[in-house]
Amino acid sequence: MPQGFAELLMYVAPPRVQQAQEQWLNRVLEILDVQRLDAQALDLKALWLSPHLVLTQTCGYPLMTELQGKVQVVGRPVYQLPHSADGNHCSLLVAREEDPRQSLVEFRGSHGLLNSRDSNSGMNLFRHALAPLQQNGVFFADVMLTGGHRNSLAAIKAGDGDLAAIDSVTFDYLTRDGSEEVAGVKVIARTADGPCLPYISRLGTDVDAIRAAMNQALNELPDIAHVLAISEVLPASEADYQVLLDYQQQAVSLGLPSL
Numbered sequence: 001m002p003q004g005f006a007e008l009l010m011y012v013a014p015p016r017v018q019q020a021q022e023q024w025l026n027r028v029l030e031i032l033d034v035q036r037l038d039a040q041a042l043d044l045k046a047l048w049l050s051p052h053l054v055l056t057q058t059c060g061y062p063l064m065t066e067l068q069g070k071v072q073v074v075g076r077p078v079y080q081l082p083h084s085a086d087g088n089h090c091s092l093l094v095a096r097e098e099d100p101r102q103s104l105v106e107f108r109g110s111h112g113l114l115n116s117r118d119s120n121s122g123m124n125l126f127r128h129a130l131a132p133l134q135q136n137g138v139f140f141a142d143v144m145l146t147g148g149h150r151n152s153l154a155a156i157k158a159g160d161g162d163l164a165a166i167d168s169v170t171f172d173y174l175t176r177d178g179s180e181e182v183a184g185v186k187v188i189a190r191t192a193d194g195p196c197l198p199y200i201s202r203l204g205t206d207v208d209a210i211r212a213a214m215n216q217a218l219n220e221l222p223d224i225a226h227v228l229a230i231s232e233v234l235p236a237s238e239a240d241y242q243v244l245l246d247y248q249q250q251a252v253s254l255g256l257p258s259l
Helices: 015-032 044-048 060-065 120-133 149-158 168-176 207-220 222-228 238-253
Strands: 003-007 053-057 071-079 091-096 111-114 142-145 163-167 185-190 199-202 230-234
Touching (some): 003 015, 015 053, 015 222, 060 238, 071 207, 071 238, 091 120, 091 168, 111 120, 111 149, 120 149, 120 163, 120 238, 149 168, 149 185, 207 222, 222 230
Parallel strands (some): 111 142, 111 163
Antiparallel strands (some): 053 199, 071 199, 071 230, 091 163
16 A cells, blocks of 8 residues: 555644544545555655655645645645635735724734745735835834734734734634634735645646545535535646736835735
8 A cells, every 4th residue: 555644734723624624634545545654743844845745735825936846736625615716715914803994004014913924825915915005115114923824813812913914714714613713803905816725746646636536535525525615626736826926026016025
């Protein structure tokens, strides 16, 4: 039996989503007749680039800036969530509910929060949305890195920052399940759409077979598909994610190369 790494680590909240992802992944590996190797010793980038990778999910921005030509794209999910459609999602720009500001331009000169600088939803789409409003190459007075979307939500609620970009899938999952993590925040704006986070495998694998197994497992496990709010995994390629580099270039051309 072939062996390999298989992990779905990008959406881990609420807990039932993480549990459903594990059940989905285990069924996919059963269909593929692949034995799962322990990946606990690997960080995300080591997992993405492992020669033993069978299946994982990455972010579209590092796919195009760090992984291009080094992995194969298996597909992208179609989420049935309020801010996702047809294999695309966005970021929601959020502030504290009691913050009197109602428009993005009012947040110029405030304190921004980024989950990380290599994130599409937490940085790239954020930068694209703010670029038309920059002054002298700057939008925020200062920026703090939080390490994750949920950390950014917590920091907004705690008053440690004024504006953050939250991946819409994360936000919609938390909202659907009535999580306290989104209580007390409001949506100021939504960014442009981008393709949902891609599933990837190592070079040389049969990505069509992997995608077929993912869709077969969704059909066999309707309760799991419902929790994940995924109707199918669409075919995808790096070309689908070129738009994210286009957003980067548009921000640069408008005078905001970085946040």
